[in-house]
Amino acid sequence: MGKKSSHVSLRPRLRVIRGESIALGPGKVDLLSLVGKTGSIREAADRMGMSYMRAWTLIKTMNACFKKPLVEAVRGGSRHGGAMLTEHGREALQLYHQMEKGSLAATKLQWKKLKRLLED
Amino acid sequence: MGKKSSHVSLRPRLRVIRGESIALGPGKVDLLSLVGKTGSIREAADRMGMSYMRAWTLIKTMNACFKKPLVEAVRGGSRHGGAMLTEHGREALQLYHQMEKGSLAATKLQWKKLKRLLED
Numbered sequence A, B: 001m002g003k004k005s006s007h008v009s010l011r012p013r014l015r016v017i018r019g020e021s022i023a024l025g026p027g028k029v030d031l032l033s034l035v036g037k038t039g040s041i042r043e044a045a046d047r048m049g050m051s052y053m054r055a056w057t058l059i060k061t062m063n064a065c066f067k068k069p070l071v072e073a074v075r076g077g078s079r080h081g082g083a084m085l086t087e088h089g090r091e092a093l094q095l096y097h098q099m100e101k102g103s104l105a106a107t108k109l110q111w112k113k114l115k116r117l118l119e120d
Helices: A003-007 A026-038 A041-047 A052-065 A087-106 A108-117 B003-007 B026-038 B041-048 B052-065 B087-106 B108-117
Strands: A008-018 A021-024 A071-074 A082-085 B008-018 B021-024 B071-074 B082-085
Touching: A008 A087, A008 A108, A021 A026, A021 A052, A026 A041, A026 A052, A026 A082, A026 A087, A041 A052, A052 A071, A082 A087, A087 A108, A087 B087, A087 B108, A108 B087, B008 B087, B008 B108, B021 B026, B021 B052, B026 B041, B026 B052, B026 B082, B026 B087, B041 B052, B052 B071, B082 B087, B087 B108
Parallel strands: none
Antiparallel strands: A008 A021, A008 B008, A071 A082, B008 B021, B071 B082
């Protein structure tokens, strides 16, 4: 891993399409992941530098694309306005991350060859 | 392949990044492919619904990212303003397509599971 590998990179951006909507893509998955970590849509939105409204819209789109919601509001308790991933949400997130890893692994050989063609 | 599989789909969009530039991505690769097929940047741009200037800018970016140009102008001959892929260009295009195929193949199992979570 020399200078070159930090300069060129391969990014697989997987998009799961349902009808006219993007059910899951890199941005939505990052958001899901942060909601899971922080337990808050507002906190997740802040960390991604997006508005709460934007985050909420993305989550509404995701929820509508799946048979069961991926994110649900946590009512009551000390954490007002909190949210959490449902089991469905954790499963979707895990499958997406596995696909990302699989995609990177599967492209390794060609990527090595392609890197040689790229300018340093 | 029933109704469902036409309604939901997985699109791996691979991006090859060099420094601040996208050396290759889905759009650039489609353009490359069309230049190879049509032998003309103008014709390729038309088919993609983009301006000649836009196509030319994308090609300049690609050419600058690689050690050797991927596309070169064809001077003289009957096809004024024609262009062709160089050997370097054909190789890059082939490697990218192989990576796309590999990526799809590698995600098949998880995609099957994820599809089951998606709304019909």
